[in-house]
Amino acid sequence: MSIAFSPKQVDNIGSDITGVEFELNEGTIRSGKTMSDIFKMARIYAKSPDRDHLVLAYNQEQAYRMFIDGEGFGLMNIFKNNSEIRHNENGDHLWINFGKGNEKRIYYKGGGKVNAVGSITGMSFGTVTFLEFNLLNKEVIAESFRRTLASKMRFHLGEQNPPAPNHPNLELLNQFEKTNTYRFRHWRPTDNPILTGERLKMWKQQCETSDYLLKRDWRGERVMPEGVIYSMFDTDKHMKNAIKGRPIETFFVADGGQSDATTCTFCLVTFDRGQYYLYQLANYYHSGADTGVVKAMSTYAKDIKLFKEWCYSKWNYPHYNYFFVDPACKTLREELHLIGIMTDAADNNSRDKISSNGMRIEVGIERVQNLLTKEVLFLYTGQNEYDFYNAIKEIGMYVRKDNGLPIDKYNHYLDTLRYAGNYFTKTYLI
Template sequence: MSRKQLLSIVQSEARINLWEGSVRSGKTIASLLRWLIYVADAPRGGELVMVGRTRDSLYRNIIGPLMNPDLFGDLAQQITYNNGAPIAYILGRPVHVLGANDAKAEPKVRGMTCAGAYVDELTTLPRTFFDQLVARCSVKGAKIFGTTNPDNPGHWVRREYLKRAEAVRLRSWHFTLDDNPYLDPDYVAALKATYTGLFYRRNILGHWVQAEGAIYDAFDPQRHVVKSLPHMTRWLCDAIDYGTTNPYADLLIGLGVDNNLYVASEYRWDSRAERRKKTDAEYSAARRRWLAGVPHPHTNVLGVQPEWTIVDPSAASYIEQLHRDGVSGVTPADNSVLDGIRTVGTLVAANRLFFHESAKGVIEEMPGYSWDDEAAEKGEDKPIKQDDHSVDALRYGVRTTEALWRPHIPTLLEVAA
């Protein structure tokens, strides 16, 4: 371990101990070793808790690594857990495993008397939940340990805890990517090349910075817009942002033989510009006609049947219409906005996502898609809800089909997960 990691383990004796900073900087391993040391001798008069945004994410980020003997040696054999279960056993102690992805999670800890807690990615949790967890750690000597990447400077974690460290009895350690001396230099260089703009400053430099300017600032029409497409190994999906008054946007996304993603075609209907609204049935019929006319690159074959049809999750009536029309593979989109933006931005920055010149709607929206300054002042990262219909469809398609294309993309993109 590095000197900074060792110091953070030795010095983490406050009521709340937080490791914060950039990705892959060593903060999680240090915090986990400290958590094991604490569990081994934690007060016996209360319960122990581990919290993540979901139980799955907690298993992936925290419990799985704890059970890895390459990381924790013989200690890993003293940790047992079945993914999704409410209890883990660590060094002989039962530990409650909780997901806290929205404000409804707060009652999960209400009524508990806790002797200690570990929190993964604190900024992704609701403030009401964490406040309740702090209150419930009431056993004498109880401590909380946690990690987080930076977020907006107005985020409640920074405003109410980091900036009030003495009042809330918190101690924190800030890590940057360069604080982990054991990473391969080529990997570090690749990781730095993956991010741009906001996500570079947060995930590489570890800064708590406000979202500003263009979201996809790495997008360059000269580089990312193409006149011809390669052979497609898979037609992954068509992805739909549904609108009646607002524009309806549908993007066809494929995986090329070069293992890059391509927006191969776009169907778009702007009812205001056309001065006519379409019904669900009319949109469904128009979608069929559009896909039937899409050519397979470098062949004489017309007509594409994508594996999935991914729809704006709020468009319940349209999803039902597609089912009635016999469309296979219809599914609501993953609408995790920031995760989707980060994934798309990573692909663009790494030159793994391209747009055929015929997809005019998304090409026009990409450069102007920007962060909302007013939301940023309130500590929130949100895009401006204007001229975003095709880029929303892009986010839906890329994020929801990630399990299909990820095996074909270099490992440097793992950080966007």
């Protein structure tokens, strides 16, 4: 395995952690922090006298993909000759044999939901690595700190893209800052050696289309998301693990792309005390650009069919009345028809009156904003599969450019949310 590291990465990998109990690597996407964090922790695992360690991401799949596999450069590849994936009563882990009785178990788990606390309660760890620290559940983070109190070499490594300055998870770092056991390292795109000068130039130009993106995605600064289109979205208000009301109907909304994301959401309408509610119960999401794996539309159609079957195996709700797909996504609709899923053209606002800024989709955006403000639209968090990890990321990054127009990115799930909002509003609220 041959990798060229930047000076920042070399410093991160080899830095002395004596006296440091929490180290936070924070900065832009694709700045090289995760890659160097993998090699940093590989060195620490070999040195640590503790047997068990933990890697936390929003869900277990993310923990595996980002750190254990690491796009071919993860822990399982670094230790490919002396490790294997195993499972015991405490969960999935990477077992590493360093020889002479020195064995390590690197557990990888999801930490995005409060019920994930149960998966680590009663366990003890030498170190904990937090991937996308700002997306993890606060109670899970706090519990993981307690799980390392008996460690012989206590250390926590966190990494994240810049959060809002007042993000609640940052409060948990006060205990380390006030005891001088905290280290912060800032990352920029220029710290990643795989990015060429021309690619960096292009990236900067794209970020300069928005002051928010320039600060967050180029400079790596913590900024208040003033330009976020769905700024009224609140995880405490709009993410629920219980469903209230009498089920009225179910329906699906989907959109497709190969480089862009293909996504499909299972929706439920309920009625309670004179009010209709719209629940988004589960979400299938795959991005060729993000994962590096581009699928054919026929494969996406099969994935969505499996997703549909999973939804009805989990919930005994009425069969769907509509399977809405963006009418512009003709190939996905055709492939779904071939495997027996008849689709309906989603209301993508193409027939609405053009708004003052020339964008028909503003009608749909305003409807979703209204549903969030009225608190009649919720994302369901009670499932372990097909969660809303990517949905939350899109909501936090979907912004307006300086000219007031919505940026044409981070909007794949959000397009389908708009389709669902259009149908729900026209059918039940008007």
